[in-house]
Amino acid sequence: MSAPTAENENTPTLAARIGRSEIPVVIMAFVFAFLISAVLILISNEDVRQSATYLFARPSDFFRASWDAIVSAYDALFRGAVYDYRARTSTQAWNRLIETLTVATPLIIAALGMAVGFRAGLFNIGGTGQLIVGSAAAAWVGFGLSLPPVIHLIAALAAGIAAGGLWGGIAGFLKARFDANEVITTIMLNWIAVNLLAWLLTTAAFRAPNVLTPQSPQVKATAMLPRLLGDQFRLHLGFVIMLLAALFLWWLMSRSTLGFRFRAVGENPRAAQVAGISVGTSSFLVMLIAGGLVGLGGAVNVLGTEHSLNDGIAGSIGFDAITVALLGRSGPVGIILAGILFAGLSTGGRYMEGQGVPIDLVAVIQALVVLFIAAPPLVRRMSGLNLLTRPRRTAAAKEA
Amino acid sequence: MKLELQGITKRFGSFTANDSIDLVVEPGEIHSLLGENGAGKSTLMNVLYGLYQPDGGRILLDGKPVSFSGPGDAMAAGIGMVHQHFMLVPVFTVAENVALGHEPTKGPMLDMATARAKVREISERFGFDINPDSVVEDLPVGAQQRVEIIKALSRRAEVLVLDEPTAVLTPQETDELMQIMKQLRDEGTSIVFITHKLREVRAVADRITVIRRGRIVGTADPSAEQSELANLMVGRSVALQFDKEEAPTGETAVSVRDLTVVDDAGLRTVDNVSFDVREGEILGIAGVQGNGQTELTEAIMGLQKNVWGSIRLGSTELVGRSTKQVLDAGVGFVPEDRTHDALISSFSVAENLVLDQHNRRPFGSALSLRLPRIRKHAQEQVEEFDIRTSGTDSPVGSLSGGNQQKVVMSRALSRDLSLFIAAQPTRGVDVGSIEFLHRRIIAARSEGTPVIIVSTELDEISQLSDRIAVMYRGRILGIVPGDESREVLGLMMAGYTAEAARAEVASGSTLANEELAAEGDIA
C-alpha cells in the first residue's frame, strides 16, 4: 500500500516505486532464508568443517568444499521438488512436481481453513487437532463401514468435515459463550486430539490386527480418492477438491453474506455488533467452517495419500497450514501458490536428505520466510531497499 | 518557570499538524490554548512533553534551549501533563500510580509508606480527599483527574499542561478544577490549559492563544468578546442559534419504564429510568459524559447484557431482543464513537452503508451479497448526504470526520424508521457538517419519527430538543422543557433535581456559575 499523499511531496523514481511494493520484500525474504540456510549447511557439512581447520593454509579447499555443499544441497532440493533432470525417464522426472502437488493438496485445504479464521480476526492455532479428528473420522468411515463406491467416499469426506468442524466448533463455542481466548483453547484442543488419537489407535475399533506400530487398517477402495494421472503418479482427486475449496473461500469471503459478517467482525467486532451482527454466533460459525475445511484437509490426506491412520497422521501440516495461510495473505490464490511452494520444499527436502542435509532444514527455511515477510521493515533494512525509497531529508528535519 | 516554544513544526507524512508555532508562557500564568478538535493542540503539547519529536523549531525553558527525547526528560525539566485520556494504570493503587517512574525505595524494595505519605500530603494541601490505597479503576473520573494532578505535582512540575481537562467533569467539578488552577498559579506554577470551550477560557485564563489547523491564528485577552474568539477558532462566522419550527406532536411512540442496566462489575449504570417519547418529538438526554447515557442507548439497542424493566416501541417490547431484532423493528442508531462503534475503517463506503442491512433485500439474500445494488445504493446516499469521497469503493477510513459521520447518519436514516437515536451526533465534526446533520435530524422529526438525542454539549441539546431529560449517575433527575435555562440544566447535570435547581437559581446563590453558564459554549 502506498499512500498517494506521500507521493505528492517528492515524485518517486521508478526504483522507489519498486522498492516500496511488496514483491521485492517477498523475493528478498526467500533470498535471506536461503542464505541463512546455506550457512547452516556449511556448519553441518563435515568436509567444510575439516577444510576450515586449515583455512589459512589452503583457503581454496574451504571455498570449494563450501560451494560443493551448498550447490549439491540446493540442486537436490530443486530436483526433488520440481524436475529431476537426472532421472532416467521423463515420467520419473516429472513425478517430482506431481508429488509436490500431491503433498500440497491437503496442506492447501487446511491453509484455506486457517485463512477463514485469520480473515475473521480469530487466531485458530488448532490446525493439528482439527486435522487429526478429521483424518480419524474419515479413516474410520473408510475402513469401518461398507458402502457403495461413490457414496462411501462422500460419506468419508463428510465425516472428516463434520469432525473437524466439531473440533473447531468447540473452540468457537467456548469463545462465543464464555469469551475464552481461541489461541489457548485451540492449542489445548490440539493436544487433546493428539492423545485422543493415541488412545483410539489402542482400541480394537481402530487398531489394525497383526501390526506392531499403532496403525489403523487401510481404508477400503470404495472410500479412496481415485488417482488422476494413472497409477504411476500419486496425485488424486483431492487436488480437484482443493481447487473447489479455494473457489469456496473466494466466494465465502468476497461474495457471501456470511463472509461479509466474518470480515466485519474481524475488522471491528464492536461496529459489527452495533450493526446487528452477533459476534458470538459469527465466532462460532467461523471456527465451525475453519475446522470443517481443515478436517476436509485431513480427510483428503488420509483418503487420498496415506490410506491409513497412524499417530503421526497430522505431521506438521497443522502448523505449516498457518504459515502457508500467512504467506498467502489469507487469499485463495496466494494460499495455493504458497502451499505449492512449501510442499515443494518438503518434497525437495527428501532429496536433500540424500545429500546428507537433514530434511528439518526445510522447516527452518519456511519459518524464516514467514518471519521475514511478517516484518518488511527488517527485510528492507537488511537488503538496503529502504535506500531506494527514503526521501531526501530536509535540513530542517535533520536539525531537530 | 518561563516556557517558550519557537517555530515548532510537526508533520505526520504529508499532514502538517503544527506549522511553526510560537508560544510564550510566563511564570505564574494560566495560558489557554484554544482550538477546535483536531486543530493540533494535543500534538503541540505532546511535542512539548517529549512524546513526539518536532520536525522543526525549539523549546526554551527560562531562556535556555532544551531537547526532550522522552517524557522522562520533560518531567525532569519540570513539565507535568494531565492527559485527555488519563495515563493511569487502572489496576494500580493511587499511591502506585503517583510513584510510578520515580519510586521511593528502601534497599531493593519499594517504599510504599513514603509513596502513600506523599499522596496524602499533596492531597491535603489542595483538599483533594484522595485515599492513596484506592485502586484507580474504582474511582470516579473526577477523582482520577485529581490523581493525575497529584502525579504531576509530586514531580515538582513548574509548568503544568492540562489537556481538555473539563470534558469529563460536571459543571461543579469544573468550577473546582478552576479554583485549583488558580491556586496553583498563585503558588507560581505556569499552566497551559487546552480546551475548546470558550466560557472556561474566559473564566480562568490570563492569556489566550487560538490555534486553527496547526497554526496560531491570534492571541486574545480573557476580556475579548465571545464571538470574536469563536470566529478566530473556527475561521468564519458561526451561527450560534438555529431555528426550528414548532411541530405538532403525536401519540406516545416509545415508552421506557423502570429501566435498569447493571455492568459487569455489578454497578447500576442505568438506575430505574422511565420516560416517553412521542411521535415527531425530539427528546434530548443531557448529562456529563459517563452518567449512564451510553448504557441507556445501548440498552435500547440490545447491546447491554443485564437489563431489567421495559422499553416499548409501539406494541413491541425491546428488552430481551437482539440488536438485529431491534434494528429490524425500525430503530435507526448513531452511536457516539463512530470509529469504534459504527464504522469499519478498512471497509468501503458502500459496504459500510449496508453494514446493518447486508443480508436483507435488496442488498443481499441469506446466502450472497448483491454487489450492483449495494453500489447503486451507495451512489444515491453519497449524493443525498453530500458525502465527500473519491468513490464509493474508497475505504471509509480515508474520509474526514464529518464525512464519516454523514455515512453513519445516512445509514441510520435510510431505513423505515420507527425510532431514531443519535448519540453525540456532531462530535468532532466541522461546523459546516454540524449544520447539515442537525437539519437532517429535524427533518426526521418533521416526518413524525420519535427522536432521542444524547449529547454532552448543552447547546446542541438546547437547540434540538423539544424536551430535555438530564441524567446523573444513572438516574434521570428530571425532564424539563426544551427552553429550560442553562443554569438549571447545569445544576441538574451536577445532581440537582429540576425543582432544587430552579430554586437554587431563583435564590441567586449560584452567581459564579451563572456567570459562566449564561454564555454560549460552542463546539
Add this chain to the structure above:
Amino acid sequence: MNSTAVSRAPITTGDSEVRLTEAKGRLPGWWKMPAALTFFALVSLLVFGIGGVRGQDSHFTIAHDSMFTSMGIPTEITVPSVPTAIVLSMVLLALAGFAWFMQATNRTWPRFAKPALQVGFGVLFAVAFLVWTVAAQSLNIEFLLKATLGLAVPLVFGALSGVLSERAGVINIAIEGQLLFGAFGAAVVGSMTGSPWIGMLAAPLVALVMGALLALFAVGYHVQQIIVGVVLNVLAVGLTSFFYGAVLKPQAERYNVPLRLPELRIPVLADIPLIGPMLFSQNILVYLMWVIVAVCTVALFRTRWGLRVRSVGEHPQAADTVGINVARTRWSNVLLGSAIAGLGGATLTVGTNVAFTQEISAGKGYIALAAMILGRYHPVGAAMAALFFAFATALQQNLGILSSSPLPAGVEKFTVPSEFLNMLPYIVTLLAVAGFVGRVRVPAADGKPYIK
C-alpha cells in the same frame, strides 16, 4: 468533598469511592466455579466411590527405611478403597456446597480463600482418584511425589518465562522453542566440555537466542505476537532437529552424551517420610526453581522493577509518559524469561541423564503456557498449576507400572487409559479459560504492540 481550597462545596459528597449504586444480585457467571466443583465432586462420588472395587484395600508406601521409620512411622498405610473414596467425595461435595453458598449469597471471599479452596479441592480429588485406581494394589507415594517435582521443573521454568514476558505485555507462545533451545544447548555444551554443570549454565544463554528473536519481531517490528511465537516454535524444532540430524547423531560421543547433574541430598531432611525425597533429594535445578519462583514473586510485586514491568504490561502509554522505556522493558523481560525457560530446558537433558533427541520438549512448552494461564499470570500460581500438571504426568507414568503388576485373583477393575491422564492438563485449562476456575485477568496490554 471537604475542601478548603474550593470556594463552594457541591451538594454531592463522598464521591471518591462509590460511583454508582451496587446492584443487588450476583455477577454474571457466578455459578461457573461452584458448578465445576460440583461436577468433579459427583464424578468422585459416582466413579471413585460407588463405582470402586468393593471389598478391596488400597496400599500406599509413604516412607522409606530411615531414622523416622525406626521411630515408629509406618512405611505403608492401607485404607479400604470404597469407604475412603466415599468419605473423600463427601468432603468434596461439602466444599462445592460451600462455594455455592459463598457465590450465591454474593459474599466476598477472604483473600487467598478462593485459590486455597481450589487447591484443597484438587488435592482431595487426586487422593480420591488414587484410592480408587490403586484398589487391591500398592503405590509408592514418595516416588510419585519426587517424580512430580522433577517433571514440574521444566514446566515451572517455562511458565515463569511466560509470566515475565506477558506481565510486560508480550505474548509468549514460544516457550516450547525456548525449552528446546535450552535442552539443546545444555546437551551440546555439556558434552563438549564433559560437564553437566557447564551445560546447565550454557542452556539459558542458548535459549536467549529464541528470546531475542521473539523480542526483535514482537517488540522491534510489531509483528503479531501469536504468529511470531508459533513460527519461532517451528524454527526451533527445525534448527535443533537439523543440527541433531547433521551433527549430534553422527558424532554423538562428541556432541551428545547423556549427562546428569548430581542429586544433592540433604542429610536427615531427605529422610522425612512422604515429602523428604521430593523436597530434599533433588538436583540443583529443583532447588533453583524454588529460589527463582520466590525471587520472581517478590521482584514483580514488591520492587520498583516489578511495578514498572507491570505498568508496561497494563498501560504502556502511562508508563511511557512517566519516562519508562516500554520497548527496553519488554526486551529485557522477554530475554530474562527465555533465559529462565532455558534452564527448564536443561532439565530435560542434563537434569535427567538423557541425550538430546528431536523435539525432546514434546509439547511441554504448551503445558507451561497452560500452567501460566491457570496460575493467572502469577509466579506462585503458575508454579502450583505446573505442579498439578506434573502430578498428572507422574501419575500416568506410575500407573503404567501399576497396570502391569498383577491383580489378586478374581479382582477386575477399570483403569483409566494413560492418554486420558495426559489430556487432563489441557482439559483443565480449557475449563480455566472458559471461566470455570474463576476469572483470569490478563494484563491489559498483553499482545498489543506499543507504537508511539
